[in-house]
Amino acid sequence: MRFFIDTANLEEIRQAKEYGLIDGVTTNPTLLSREGGDWRDQMRAICEEVDGPVSLEVVSSNAGGMVEEAKELVKYGSNVVIKIPMLMEGMKAVRQLSEMGVKTNVTVAFSPAQALLAAKAGATYISLFIGRLDGLSQRGMDVVEQIVTIYDNYGFETEVLVASVRHPMHIIEAALAGADVATIPYRVLFQLAEHPMTDLGIKQFDEDWEKAFGERG
Ligand code: G3P
Numbered sequence: 310m311r312f313f314i315d316t317a318n319l320e321e322i323r324q325a326k327e328y329g330l331i332d333g334v335t336t337n338p339t340l341l342s343r344e345g346g347d348w349r350d351q352m353r354a355i356c357e358e359v360d361g362p363v364s365l366e367v368v369s370s371n372a373g374g375m376v377e378e379a380k381e382l383v384k385y386g387s388n389v390v391i392k393i394p395m396l397m398e399g400m401k402a403v404r405q406l407s408e409m410g411v412k413t414n415v416t417v418a419f420s421p422a423q424a425l426l427a428a429k430a431g432a433t434y435i436s437l438f439i440g441r442l443d444g445l446s447q448r449g450m451d452v453v454e455q456i457v458t459i460y461d462n463y464g465f466e467t468e469v470l471v472a473s474v475r476h477p478m479h480i481i482e483a484a485l486a487g488a489d490v491a492t493i494p495y496r497v498l499f500q501l502a503e504h505p506m507t508d509l510g511i512k513q514f515d516e517d518w519e520k521a522f523g524e525r526g
Contacts, residue, residue, distance in 0.1 A: 310484050313362070313492040315472065317341045317351060321495040322358055328498075333361035335436070335472065335492040337392065337416070338368060349385075356386030364414045364434075366392035372401035379406055390433060392416045395423050400430040407431030414470065424456040428465035434490065439483075440473035449473075450482045457487045477501050 311332040314325045317340040325331045334355055341348050356363050363386065367378040375398070379391040390412040393399040403413045407430070414434040415427035419442055427435045437456065439449025456469055468489035474480065477500050483491045493501075518525055 311490045313490055315492040315494050317344050319354055325498060334359050335364040337366050353385045356388055362390045363388050364390045364392045372398045375402035376405050379411055383411055390414045400426055403430040403432050421452060421455040421459055425459060428467040432467045434468045434470045436470045436472040438473035439471055440475040453483060453488055454486045
């Protein structure tokens, strides 16, 4: 399972990179709006910082505009993946871009029907916003499980990307469901490492060592 980091913040990306656990980055218009400055410079800097795939989203609502935007965005790096909103116009753009050899990530998706369309259109990734579904009292992970089954049934190569992650259980359940990628907020990446028994166990080891041998190195 690959981990992407869901942020447009360079500092978070640099720090997460140091742990060697991050395979790529996803951004979106909201995340970029929080960074201020020139969004083009920010996108370019992220693509330079990261070796793996970086999802950059288009903001047009028609296929022609999306494709024109994509042609500019791919210039930011060979690792650019074009994020396309889950619209019928978006499906048209995904088909055109995939025929041009451009990788795509269909985003703001919530249903197996949408995922089926995205796969038919030739999307590289489908981004399921599971946290937002949970927020509506609909179990987001059910949708992920259904999509994994549908893609397996027909051998679709579109990768299932679990997005809108709120807590570590989302990552565990996504892994159990066989999702290909989880895009993780910086805070949740660190939560994955946490366990009170780990803290207690390490504390005990440290105390015993210090009692017997003095200061630790
Ligand atoms: O990157 C897209 C997705 O992860 C957005 O998540 O937190 O805005 O629901 P959120």
